[in-house]
Amino acid sequence: MSLSQAGAHREAGVPLIEALDPRTRLIAAVFLAVAIVSLNGFAAKAGALAFAVALIFMARIDPQLLMRRLAHIEGFMAVLLVLLPLTVEGRALASLGPLSISDRGLERAIHIVLTVNAAAMTALALLGALEPIRLGRAMAALGVSERFVRLVMFIARYQGIFSSEIRRQFDSMRARGFRSSLRRQAFRAYGNLAGMILVRSIERAERVDEAMRCRGFSGRFPLRRVRPMTGADARFALLATIAAIALHALDRLA
Amino acid sequence: MSAPLIAFENVCVEREGAHVLKDVSFSLAPGERLAIVGANGAGKTTLLRAMVGLQPVTAGRIVAFGRERALESDFHEVRLRAAYMFQDADDQLFCPTVVEDVAFGPLNMGLSDDEALARARVTLTSLDLAHLADRLVRRLSGGEKRMVCLAGVLAMNPDVLLLDEPTNSLDAAHVERLVDALMRLDKAMVIVSHDRPVLDTLATRALAMRDGALHPVVLHRHAHTHEHGHIHL
Numbered sequence: 001m002s003l004s005q006a007g008a009h010r011e012a013g014v015p016l017i018e019a020l021d022p023r024t025r026l027i028a029a030v031f032l033a034v035a036i037v038s039l040n041g042f043a044a045k046a047g048a049l050a051f052a053v054a055l056i057f058m059a060r061i062d063p064q065l066l067m068r069r070l071a072h073i074e075g076f077m078a079v080l081l082v083l084l085p086l087t088v089e090g091r092a093l094a095s096l097g098p099l100s101i102s103d104r105g106l107e108r109a110i111h112i113v114l115t116v117n118a119a120a121m122t123a124l125a126l127l128g129a130l131e132p133i134r135l136g137r138a139m140a141a142l143g144v145s146e147r148f149v150r151l152v153m154f155i156a157r158y159q160g161i162f163s164s165e166i167r168r169q170f171d172s173m174r175a176r177g178f179r180s181s182l183r184r185q186a187f188r189a190y191g192n193l194a195g196m197i198l199v200r201s202i203e204r205a206e207r208v209d210e211a212m213r214c215r216g217f218s219g220r221f222p223l224r225r226v227r228p229m230t231g232a233d234a235r236f237a238l239l240a241t242i243a244a245i246a247l248h249a250l251d252r253l254a
Numbered sequence: 255m256s257a258p259l260i261a262f263e264n265v266c267v268e269r270e271g272a273h274v275l276k277d278v279s280f281s282l283a284p285g286e287r288l289a290i291v292g293a294n295g296a297g298k299t300t301l302l303r304a305m306v307g308l309q310p311v312t313a314g315r316i317v318a319f320g321r322e323r324a325l326e327s328d329f330h331e332v333r334l335r336a337a338y339m340f341q342d343a344d345d346q347l348f349c350p351t352v353v354e355d356v357a358f359g360p361l362n363m364g365l366s367d368d369e370a371l372a373r374a375r376v377t378l379t380s381l382d383l384a385h386l387a388d389r390l391v392r393r394l395s396g397g398e399k400r401m402v403c404l405a406g407v408l409a410m411n412p413d414v415l416l417l418d419e420p421t422n423s424l425d426a427a428h429v430e431r432l433v434d435a436l437m438r439l440d441k442a443m444v445i446v447s448h449d450r451p452v453l454d455t456l457a458t459r460a461l462a463m464r465d466g467a468l469h470p471v472v473l474h475r476h477a478h479t480h481e482h483g484h485i486h487l
C-alpha cells in the first residue's frame with residue numbers, strides 16, 4: 001500500500017472489517033470457513049463465493065494484493081484442475097486422442113475452485129490486514145495455548161523474512177550482472193543463493209528476535225487491557241450467522 | 255556521587271573462540287553521555303549487546319539499575335530501561351508500518367493499543383517524522399529507517415539510551431536533528447560512533463576500545479575558543 005492509499009484510507013474512514021475486534025474476525029473466519037467447506041451444492045457454493053466477494057469489499061482489500069494472493073492459490077490448483085477432468089471417470093464431454101474430459105471430473109473441479117476461492121477470500125477479507133502481532137494477541141485472548149500462538153507468529157515472521165532475504169540476495173546478484181538462465185553457471189549461483197538465504201534467514205530471524213526482546217517482548221502478550229467488544233462486533237456476528245444459515249438452507253433446497 | 259546506572263566488573267566475552275572483551279570494567283553515571291570509539295571489529299557492538307544481555311558473558315559481573323543481572327529474566331527489565339538502537343536498522347525494524355514499529359516497545363510495557371499508538375505518533379512528531387507514520391517500513395530510505403529506529407527507542411521513554419552508530423546514513427540536517435533531540439533529552443547514554451564532530455558535541459566522557467579493553471580518552475573542552483570538545487587519541 002502506498003502513502004497516497006494510506007492517506008485515502010483515513011479520509012474515507014476505517015473499513016468496516018477493520019472496525020471489528022480481532023477476536024471477532026478470528027472466530028468469524030474459522031466459523032465461515034467451516035460453513036463454506038461443508039456446503040455440497042453448486043448454487044450454495046456460488047452463493048458463498050458471492051458472500052466472500054462482498055466481504056472483500058467490506059474489508060477494502062487492495063485489489064493488487066487480492067490478485068497476488070489468489071494467483072498463489074490458483075497456481076496450486078492448476079495442476080488439480082488439469083488432472084481431474086482427465087482422470088475422473090464419467091461421460092466424455094470432449095476427447096483429444098487418448099485423453100477425454102469427463103463431465104464428473106469437470107464438475108468436481110469447478111466445485112473445488114468455488115469452495116477454495118470462497119474460503120480463501122473470506123479468510124483474506126477477515127484476517128488479511130491483521131498483522132501477526134494483533135492476530136497473536138487475539139488468539140491468546142481467546143485462550144489458545146501460548147505455545148501455539150508463538151508458533152503461528154514465528155511462521156508469519158519467518159515467511160516475511162525468507163521472502164525479503166530472497167529479494168535482497170537476488171537484487172544483489174542482478175546488480176552484479178546475473179541473469180536467470182538454465183546454464184550450469186547459473187545453477188551454481190542458484191545453489192549459492194539457496195544456501196545463503198537459508199543461513200541468512202535464520203540469522204536474521206535471530207536478530208529480529210533480539211530486537212523484539214530489546215523492546216520488552218518476553219514471549220507473552222500484555223493482555224491486561226483488551227478493548228471491549230462493540231455493537232459493530234455483535235452486528236457482524238449476526239451477519240455471519242445469517243449468511244451461514246442462508247447458505248446451508250439454499251444447499252438443502254437446491 | 256550517585257550510584258552508577260550500569261556497571262561492568264571484569265566482563266569477558268568470547269565469540270567463536272576469540273576473546274572479544276577481556277576483563278572490561280566501566281560504569282555509566284546518571285546524566286552522563288559516554289562515547290565509545292574504536293576500530294572496526296574492536297568489540298563496540300559486542301559491548302552494547304552484553305549490556306542488555308543479548309551477548310552471553312563468559313566471566314565477570316554486570317550490575318544494572320541497582321541489581322546484578324545474569325539471567326535472561328533479569329535482563330527483561332534492563333531492556334525496558336536501557337533502550338538499544340541497533341547498528342543495522344533492518345535488524346531492528348520488523349513491523350509492517352512505521353507507527354506500529356514505534357508502538358511495539360510501549361505495547362510491551364503494558365500500554366493499550368490506543369495509548370501505544372498515540373505515544374508512537376507523539377514521538378514521531380517530536381522528531382519531525384509525523385509524515386512517515388503510516389508508511390510501510392520496507393519502503394523507507396536508509397536514513398528514514400534510521401530515524402524511525404530512534405523514534406522506536408525514544409518511545410519507550412527509557413532511563414538510558416544505547417546508540418550503536420546512530421548517525422550512520424543520515425544527512426547533515428538529520429544528524430543535527432538527532433543531536434538536538436539527544437541533547438534535549440538529558441538522559442544517560444552510551445554512544446558508539448566514528449563521527450567525531452557528533453561525539454565532540456554530545457559526549458561528556460569518552461572511552462576507546464582497543465585489544466578487547468576500554469581505555470580512557472582525554473576529552474578536552476576548549477571553552478575559551480568555542481563550545482565543542484575534542485577527542486584526542
Ligand SMILES: Nc1ncnc2c1ncn2[C@@H]1O[C@H](COP(=O)(O)OP(=O)(O)OP(=O)(O)O)[C@@H](O)[C@H]1O
Binds near residue numbers: 297
Ligand atoms: N555474529 C558473530 N559471530 C561471531 N563473531 C562475531 C559476530 N559478530 C562479530 N563478531 C566478531 O566479534 C568481534 C567484535 O565485533 P563487533 O561487532 O563488536 O565490532 P565493532 O567494534 O562493533 O565493529 P564495527 O565498528 O565494525 O561495528 C569482531 O572480531 C567480529 O569479527
Ligand SMILES: [Mg+2]
Binds near residue numbers: 298299300341418
Ligand atoms: Mg559495531
